Structures are given as C-alpha cells and as structure tokens.
Amino acid sequence: MAWIRRINQLPEKEKEGIYRVLIPPELFPRFKIHPLTFVGPSGHRSVRMYCPKDDAVALVEVKASPEDLDPIYSIQISDLTDHTMCEWEFLIVNDPASPRFGIDMDAQGRDTLFGRASRNLEEERRAMEAGLLPGQVRAGLRLTRTVVACLEHFAKAFNIQSIFLEALFYHNAIVYEKLGFSYFEGFRMMKRIDELFRPGAELWRRLDGSSPFRQPGYDRSVRGRSWAIHDGILEGIDDGVINGEWVSPRMYRMVGRPAEVCTFPGSTY
Amino acid sequence: MQTLFVGSTGPGSGLSLMTWFIAQRLLECGFKVAFMKAGSDPGLLGIPGKRDHDIELMRAVLGAESVELGFFEGADVSLIMGSKSMFSDFSVSHLSDTQLVREHQAKICLMDRYQSLPASIYSILSIHSLFKGSLQVVVVNRVPLEDLQAVRDRLVPMLLAQGIPGVAVLPEDPILASFSLARMSELLGAEVLDSVEDVEGIVGGCTLGSHSLVGPLRIFRQVYGKIVLLALPDEQSNPDAVCSPDGPRPVVGIVLTGGRRPGQPLLDAARKAGIPLLLTTLDTFSAFDRIQSGASPVTKEDGYKERRFAQLLESSLTGAASIPRLFGLRETDTTDKSL
Numbered sequence: 325m326a327w328i329r330r331i332n333q334l335p336e337k338e339k340e341g342i343y344r345v346l347i348p349p350e351l352f353p354r355f356k357i358h359p360l361t362f363v364g365p366s367g368h369r370s371v372r373m374y375c376p377k378d379d380a381v382a383l384v385e386v387k388a389s390p391e392d393l394d395p396i397y398s399i400q401i402s403d404l405t406d407h408t409m410c411e412w413e414f415l416i417v418n419d420p421a422s423p424r425f426g427i428d429m430d431a432q433g434r435d436t437l438f439g440r441a442s443r444n445l446e447e448e449r450r451a452m453e454a455g456l457l458p459g460q461v462r463a464g465l466r467l468t469r470t471v472v473a474c475l476e477h478f479a480k481a482f483n484i485q486s487i488f489l490e491a492l493f494y495h496n497a498i499v500y501e502k503l504g505f506s507y508f509e510g511f512r513m514m515k516r517i518d519e520l521f522r523p524g525a526e527l528w529r530r531l532d533g534s535s536p537f538r539q540p541g542y543d544r545s546v547r548g549r550s551w552a553i554h555d556g557i558l559e560g561i562d563d564g565v566i567n568g569e570w571v572s573p574r575m576y577r578m579v580g581r582p583a584e585v586c587t588f589p590g591s592t593y
Numbered sequence: 594m595q596t597l598f599v600g601s602t603g604p605g606s607g608l609s610l611m612t613w614f615i616a617q618r619l620l621e622c623g624f625k626v627a628f629m630k631a632g633s634d635p636g637l638l639g640i641p642g643k644r645d646h647d648i649e650l651m652r653a654v655l656g657a658e659s660v661e662l663g664f665f666e667g668a669d670v671s672l673i674m675g676s677k678s679m680f681s682d683f684s685v686s687h688l689s690d691t692q693l694v695r696e697h698q699a700k701i702c703l704m705d706r707y708q709s710l711p712a713s714i715y716s717i718l719s720i721h722s723l724f725k726g727s728l729q730v731v732v733v734n735r736v737p738l739e740d741l742q743a744v745r746d747r748l749v750p751m752l753l754a755q756g757i758p759g760v761a762v763l764p765e766d767p768i769l770a771s772f773s774l775a776r777m778s779e780l781l782g783a784e785v786l787d788s789v790e791d792v793e794g795i796v797g798g799c800t801l802g803s804h805s806l807v808g809p810l811r812i813f814r815q816v817y818g819k820i821v822l823l824a825l826p827d828e829q830s831n832p833d834a835v836c837s838p839d840g841p842r843p844v845v846g847i848v849l850t851g852g853r854r855p856g857q858p859l860l861d862a863a864r865k866a867g868i869p870l871l872l873t874t875l876d877t878f879s880a881f882d883r884i885q886s887g888a889s890p891v892t893k894e895d896g897y898k899e900r901r902f903a904q905l906l907e908s909s910l911t912g913a914a915s916i917p918r919l920f921g922l923r924e925t926d927t928t929d930k931s932l
Contacts, residue, residue, distance in 0.1 A: 333739070372878050374801055376885070377737075381802035385878070393851075398817075402802045413803055414817065434856040435849075437815045441858040492815065 326403035327482040328410065329380040339375050345478050346384050346399050347371065348470040355388055355396060364388055381413075394418045394461060399471065401478075404488060409576070410479065412489040415471060422463035425451035439554060440492065448554075449536045457547055458493045458554035472503045472577070479579040486579060490572040495550035497573050498591060504582020510573025514587035516565040517558075521549055530557050545592050594668055597920055598699035598727075600675035600690055602716040606704035607734040609647050609891040610769070610902045612674045615702065616654050617899065618916045619670055627668035628655055631675050631693055646890035647674060653893040670922065673699060679720060694724055700920045702730040707737075710744060714751070721755055729919050730759035732906065737765050753911060759919040761909040768901045771825055772796045772889045774846050774869060780887045781848060781880055783871035786860065794845040794869075795897070797825030799884055801877065805841040809865040812858060818850035818877050820884070844868055850877040 331342050344359075352359040357370045364370030366389040374383040380403035386396045400414040426447045427439050436442045438459040448458075456463060475487055489505070491497035497514060507514070520527035521543040528543050530552075537555035542548025553570050562568050577583070599615060601608040612628075619626045628651045651674075675690045694701060703720055705713050713733055721728045731752055736744050744762050752760045774794045778785055800821050803814040813819060824843035845868060849855055852874040863870045873880055891898065910919075 374878065374881060376881075378798070379800050379802065380804075381800055383801055383877075400801065402804065413814075416817065429853075430856060433854055435816070435853045435859070436856060437812070437858075440815055441812065442856045490814075 326380060326407040326410075327484060328375075328382050328401065328403045331482075332375045332379060332382065333377045340373060342478075342481075343373055343375060343382055343384050345481075346382075346401070346471075346474050347386060347397065348467050348474055350467075350470070351386060351397055351465075355386070357386070366390075383414075388420055392420070394420070394424070396420055396465075397467070401475070408483075408485040409488050410484050412475065412487055415468070417464045417467050417471075418462040419465050420462070423454065424462050425454070425456065426461070427451050427459075428461050438492070452537065452551055455547075457495050458550050468499055469503060476577075476579055484579060486576050488574070488576045490574050492572050493550055494553045494570065495546050497575065498546045498588055500575050500577075501585050501587060503577070504584075505575040505577045506583035506585050508574040508576055510571065510575070511585070511587070512565050513571065514573060516563070517549070517553070518588050520561070520566075526561060527552070527557055546588065547593060549588075594671055595920065595922055596671045596673060596697035596699040597702065598673045598675055598690070598694050598697075599702045599704065600679045600694075600720070601677055602679065602703065602705045602713075602720070604677045604706070605735070606677075606706040607732065607763075607769070607902065608674065608677065608704050609650065610898060611702060611704050611732060611906075612647070612672065613650060613654060613891065613899050614903055614906065615916055616651060616672055617903075619672070619922075620655070622915070622917050622922075624669040624917070624922070625667055626655055627671045629671070629673050631673060631690055646892060650891055650893055671697065673697070679703075680716075691723070694727060699727065700729045701727045702732070702916075702920075703728060705731065705733045706735050707733050707740070707744065710740070710747065713744070713748060717748075717752065718755070721752075721757065726756075728757050729921075730761070730910075730916070731757055732761045732763060734763045735765045735769075736762055749911065758911075759916075760911045761906050763902075763905045763909060766901065766905065767797050768825055769898055769905075771798075771898070772884075772887075773894070774822070774871075776889050777822065777846070777848070777884070778871050780883055780889075781871060781873040781875060783848060783873040786849075786855065786863075786870040786872055795825050796822045796845055798823040798842070799848075799881070801881070805844050807841055809862045810844055810847075810868070812862045813847055816847075816849065816855075816859070818853055820848040820850065820877060820880055822846040822848065846871060848873060848880060850875060850880050 331339055351357065355364065355370065357364045362369045362371035368390050370386055370388060372385045381400065383400040385398040388396060395416055396418055398414060398416040402411045402413055404411050427444050428436055430436050430442050430444050436444055439448060451460060479487060489500065491500055519525060522528060531538050531540050531542050533539055535555055537551040538557060542552050558566055558570055559568055597615065599608060599612045616626055616628065630645065630647050673693055679690045693699065701724060703717065705716055707713055717731055733744060733748060741762065741764050749760050749762060774796060777796050800823065805821055805823060806813045822845050824845045847863065847868065848871045850873055852872065854872060855870060875883065
C-alpha cells in the first residue's frame, strides 16, 4: 500500500503530526499560530487537513481565519500508482497583507481557473503592474524553496524516492528547475521557448507592445516571459515542438538528488 | 401474532435497511406483516408535505394498509422499527423502545454501528441484560476491514455463548454508504448547473484528488475548490478490492465549492463527459464534513443497497438459515405456511 493511503489510516493525532511537516515552520510565528494546537489569533484552528482513511490524498490548508476567502498556504499531495513516487498536486501561497487582484473571476463572476480557462484582463494588468505573476491573486511569501525542503523531509521519512508535479505556468517550471526538478515531459518545449525569446527570434519579435503583456524587454525576465506566454504569445507557432499553446510540463525531483536543469540560462526574475 | 422489534444502539447502524430486509424476507415467506415505527423523525413533525422516510419506505414495501393500520387484524407478524438509539429511550410519539418491547413481548433484532470492540460489547450486553431472552439477532455493522477479523474472533463467540442465536458482523461497505446524486445535492444545498439534463447516478465515494480526472475532465485538475464524486465500485468485486482502489474510478459528478460559478470551459467539459456539476456555497472542508456525516435516508429506489445488505448479512449470519427461523416464526405463527 502506498504511503499517503497508509498514513491516512492512522488516528487523527498521528496523521496531523505527520502532515504537520508539510507546513513551512516560519508560518507559525509569522501568523501567530500555535504549532501544536494550530489555534490562530482568531481563537479558531487555523490549520485544516483533509486526509480521510479511505483516500490516497492529503490536503493541508492554513487560513488566518476560517471565513477568509484565500488560504495563506495550501498544499495537496497524493499517492501515485508507482508507490515510490508521490504527486504534488497543488501549492497555493498568499500574503494576506498584500492587495488582492480578482484575476480568478471574470466580469460575470465566473471562475477563470487562475486565468487559464478565461481571463479578467483588467485585473491581470493591475496584478502584473503590481509585480505579480500569472495565476497569483496576491503576492506570495517566497516559500517555495522551504516547501520543497518540507516535501523532501516528508519523502525521506517514508522512503518516497521522487516527487512528481505539473508546472501550470512558465515561471513555475523555471522555479522548479532551480529547485532541482527535471522534466518528464516538456523539456524540448522549454528549450525551444528560450531559443525563440532570444533577440531577433520569433517570440522576441512578437514582444511589440501590442498588449500590456507583450512589452519589449519581457524576454529578459522569467516574469515577463511568463506573462507573454499566458497572453497567448505562442499562438500560431507550430514547429513540431511548440503546438501553438502552452502545455504544462510534467516534472519530477529525485529525493536527495536534485537535478541541474536550466532552460533559461542567465535568467532574472 | 408475533412481534419483532428492530432496535439500534445508535445512529448510522443500518436500522432502515435491516427493517426493509426483514420485511422483505417475511413477505417472501408468505407472512402478512404489519408495521409501525416507534419514533418518527422529530425534525419532520408539523412540517406540511414532509414525511418520514422510513414510513414511506415501508409503505412501498408492505403496502399502505400494513403501515397505516399498525397492528391490523389478520397480520401474522408485527414489525416495529425502534428509535435511533434504544439507550435514549425517547420518542416523540411517547412510545419508548423499552415499553414497546416489554408490552408486546417482542423478539429483538439489534443493530450496532461499530465504533470499537469494547463499545460494541458494552452496548450489546447492556441491551441483552435489559431484555433477558428477547435478543434473537445482533448485527454489528460498518466494521472497518482492519478490525473485522478481531470482531469475528472475539465478539461473535462471546454473544453466541450468551445464548443469542443469530450474530452477524458486516464490514464498512462503499455500496451501503453510497448516495444518490440528487441526495448529495440536497445535502450540500447545492445548485445543479446546466451541464447535463438529469442528475441520475449513485455516488460511491468522493475525493479531493485528481487521479480520476481524465479525458475531458482533465481541466478540473486546475480547480482548487472541488470534490470529485466517484462511481460505485463494481458490485461483483470483493470488498477488499472495493475499499482500496489504486487506479482511476469513473466520475459521476463534481461538486464546486465556495460558490465559485464555473466558466464556459468547465461547463463544456462536464457536458462532454456527461456528468453534472453541483455548485455549493460551502467551502471544501465543510462540504466534505457534511458528506461524511450526512446519513442518507433509505428509499425504495435503493434496492441495490437492500440486495447488497442481504448478500453481506446472509453470508455472515450465524445460526438458523433464515431470519424468520431465527425469530421462531415457523413454530408459533405459520404452521400452515412453507418457509
């Protein structure tokens, strides 16, 4: 039996004790959450866990107050058929003190899937100008490196040998590369994107200011490229590697043995 | 006329299913059965148009006359369904379980929802002691697979040694715990979105995980607030396999939580997959808690549950081969009827 399903069958307190390691420790003092009782400043439990005994999924969510719209932190992991691997399904990190941008809802109040299914262009423009990345409703807390360390710690404890994920956006893939992830699928696409953003190449030429998300100079930063790709700059490129749209790369990290992959040499954020 | 009393040590024990099962078996054996319920659901009293689910069920199984007249003349057996807990000894109709059993010298079938071995032993032996000699059948229901053998090895011999003729131990079963989609929608106060024309289907499990979201449903992997509703496992598969599926299971619906109305791509994907989307204002954790704790009333449409319950019960029950025999009905009430 795979590990998450096995852990989920333990008594509640034991499960909580194990899944606690998925919460970056600095969140507890920063948001005044008791690390053992999980009680926050509102007097309610700030940490909730979904880990029923008959499921192979664990979700850990931290909210300052139960009625808050956005979690401060949310991570979901699950077993894979290959029991030596686990899947990192979701990571959401929000700084509740930062301004919120409604990129997740369109003008009719419908879910945009963080801009991937449909877009709220005005809110996205405001978010971009405030320094956010595609898919972010608020600024993050610069925790991804710590989260990967937490996941590694968890994986080592249970002899899980690799962590699998899908990078939803271009910037996610670059960040995960820097944190030791390699590609199952999508490496050639990432390399090709880098080539096409080089001065004089097709994507570089398309950064012509035709939309707020395609400004000249966006080729030089991860953030600029990610907004341009989110804006559909890959459309019409069909060269056997890129098929006209962004396809989330599938990535993995060997526990204790980070890879050294780079598809954007000399990148700045 | 013999009186059978179906009682329970607490909620969620399978009281309705057991009552249905007994009624069905008695009918099949040619008995005329009268039915009454000791305590209707207090929440339904005085609400126009609301009816007790158990009474509706038995009306459908036995016929309206058998239910409305209670102890009607000519009945061979009176079947009384007790309250959710014999220990509370309270019912809004002022007919306590204890009084009913004693006044009608009823034979008891006791349902116990397993919590732990000591709790089951305590509950069952307390009732056995209270109604000396009346306890004929004990069903310990919803035992987790990991506890099943221990309960069979320790509890069953103990109860048989106490002179209880019929004892059954039933595992936690996804088919018995399933919901209809319509009931799920009611439970979550959910709006059924315009993705398919009807919401028929049975929910055999739910998950926040994405592994079953394949094909057109893959887009839902990107939805943060969702609960994936899974189909019932194959009824023919063995219970161990049913409870530990590793691979994807068919999806029968998706609950979108937090009141976030989906965009057209999600509606289109659901329509393509032929599944309904339910939209609830509850957040994911609250919705999941409600699903986990929400008992689904048994209705006549749940025939698959009654058949599954019968299958599990008949393969587990000790003692005589049939329920009527366990209650001694052949000798006392139906000498001219064939069992």
